[in-house]
Amino acid sequence: MQHSTITLKINGKEISCQKGMTLLQVCRDAGIYIPTLCHDDRLEPYGACRLCIVEVKGQRRPLSSCTTPAEEGMEVITESDNLIRLRKSVLELLLSNHPNDCMLCDKTGACTLQELAYRYGARYGKYMGEMWSLPKKEDNPFISYDPNKCVLCGRCVNICQNLVMKGTIDMTGRGFHSKPDTAFGKELNPEICLFCGQCVSACPVGALTEKQAMGKGRALGAKRIKTTCSYCGTGCNFYLNVRDNKIVNVTSDYDAPVNKGNLCIKGRFGYEFIQHPDRIKTPLIRKHGVTDTSPDVMSDPQRAFREATWDEALDLVAKRFTELKEKYGADSLGGFSSSRCTNEENYLLAKWVRVALGTNNVDNCARV
Amino acid sequence: MAGLANSLGAGAASNSFNQIKDADVLFIFGSNTTEGHPIVSLHVHKAIKNGAKIIVADPRKIELTKYANPWLNLKPGSNIALLNGLIHIILKEGLQNNEFIKNRTEGFDELKETIKNYTPELVEKLTGVSKDKLEKAAHIYASAKNAMILYGLGITEHQTGTENAMAIANLALSCGHIGRPSTGIMALRGQNNVQGASDMGPAPTVYTGYQYVSKPEIREKFETTWHVKLPTAPGLKSVEMFDKAIEGKLKGIFIMGADTGQTDPNLNHIWKAFESIDFMVACDIFHTHTTRFADVILPGASFAEKDGTFTNGERRIQRVRKAIAPIAGMAEWQIISELCTRMGYPLKYNHPSEIMEEIAKLTPNYAGITYERIEEEGIQWPCTTKDHPGTTTLYQEQFNRPGGKALFISLEHKGSGEVPDNEYPYVLITGRRREHYNNGSMTRRVKEIMEISPEELLELHPADADKLEIKNGDIVKVTSRRGKIHVKTKVTNRSQAGNVFLAFHFDTTVTNILTSAYRDSIAGTPEYKSCAVRIDKL
Ligand code: SF4
Ligand code: SF4
């Protein structure tokens, strides 16, 4: 593809960019703030929320920057009294039908509506009107849906239909009564919903939230550790949010090279095993004379094992391997490593087998 | 991955996931992408939106067959016949890329000879795929501008797994569909760090980066860095280790992080091997069908408890970061260092980044990798110097074989090691489910996942269910030549009549008691994908 460079003026400053970019992209790349609710980098822009409006010289009315392509010589203003007034009234309209529940909402601190209301000084109660009072949908084991908090940005519908290509969520009704409806109320069935949580990752407010994280502490103030998924070989990145040495939840890394904030059920919701009570917490040594290897040992390890300190266990392992090596030779020993371990650990296991056991009997489950 | 390595030079995917969306033809072969690699399937969805044509080759009616035209519903174990048949049509109609074949490959004449016999009529018989569909697929693939093949475990987990991968390479090479962006072969494999674990050389004949133990100059390099004389004799593959254990010749083993006792095929054999070993150490985060045989269990650390790197399916080396302290006190890299030190060979690393420095020093493909460089985004190997940007597309200039040319490898159809007969009339195909992972020890401990996928189910075609008088939800006995299990049934037309399907994620329904001991003769990959079973109503 041929990229030609164009130059335009934004807020009086000359900016060069690639032809074909939208005004929103150009501004964001240049570090110029533009508010959005319905925009999601993973989706085609559709200009629904009317917050990203900008003034373009020669145009009578403001244009939504997410759908307007940048053009040579354009003169663009991103903040003016008029734009601020228009944005504020969009927000106040939304607030007029939004429960005043920020105190208890899990999304507080990470909510786009809240952030924008703060920025533009939008308040509750500016417009009087009917408030939704719709029942929450709690049938999805992973996702809670509170339609009353929905701002109708359409991101969840869009991402589920156009990226996940599942179409589990759809808009029902029109006008005031239009709201995303989910199949969450129907059967709990992966044929209907993949439980990928893409819709949650797209929701800018507290309408779609993760059940697992509920009440464990808001994202705000948690330590965010960027890491790589340990499930499949796609190599998605995400953040582990940690509070008091506990994993609170997983959130999207929208800049991740492979997955751009998307995750599947395992990556997004599959973290509970980490701090599960079944974790083996100390080294275990087989009790003297106990030969029980039945499957029951898995649920009741005490039948066959006793707890030991690291020192005792490691000394025993070192001693036994050394004895066997002396008695039967290095090639009577071997090591087996796993594609679930890190590169460094796989490297070290192979090194240990070769330098300490003294054999090339080492393999891994990568062929599996 | 031995297959691609033989044909092209590197046992790895040739392209990047991000390039999938720009392909105009995607050939999805033996990969239930939406379940096995959901985020890769999003890239496939983007390609579909961009107008790409989709060809699916899979015995099961996987989700992507919805977008496929054609869907090649081949019989299990007939991959080579199918691929040979496609090449036959391509050559017959002159759709091959002669210039590419001439300049960048060798072995084409032999291939041509072999392919001759694979007429559409014969291939239709061997694979069960109609002539029309074969012709259509051959045309679409061969006339693509940018075609990518995505293949999965349905290709590798066969007696002829390595050969299957080479047959795929033959197809791509004959059309010159490799070595450009959005044009190549992506191998999608099971576990998160399959690529990295292979790269790091815990393998009987190679060190890191597939450098041969048998080459004296390589061995010397490792001896100099590790300060020790190294063994020269090739080691045993895992299968061989377990066989030796039963013969009483393997006395001690250390198993780190693998649940061989649930995920290997023909488990009765594996369990017997474990029983026969004098001293077995297992390192894992949960109790498994492997740890129950151990003499010592060392608790491992999950990915959230340590620093390190994983290498993904597009060769991208990415950081894993410690979010919480190791629950049992130590991570595996510390455990092995301690153990090595206690055996008289001191190993001291302050941080995994120091281990990566050592890996980079010894491994040409990783030579440019440092933790600093991969802090923001990973880097795709080969990355040969500290200022090398990494490689998104392999083989742009040449292949990684002596002489720089790719090799056509002539292959014959062999079929599965075990075919159905009167006594065992059904083909059991095994695979994965989206909600679960591997032996399930992790995903089964997520309450909500257990709500939606609480147990193993045998997928059975409605016609077979009728014949056996089995209703949805009935418990049946599934028997193979190696053992039997009880499992609940799910009647569905996802599998074709005559084939049944099971995953292997549950420690209570141990599917791999049934699976076959036939192995790929080159890589030793077990033939999980098909074996013969009998089904009895209880
Ligand atoms: S979880 Fe995924 S499939 Fe289910 S509604 Fe949300 S986006 Fe759609
Ligand atoms: S539920 Fe959230 S993402 Fe969906 S339309 Fe409402 S506010 Fe937007």
Ligand code: SF4
């Ligand atoms: S989030 Fe899902 S697709 Fe991504 S790496 Fe993890 S398991 Fe694979």
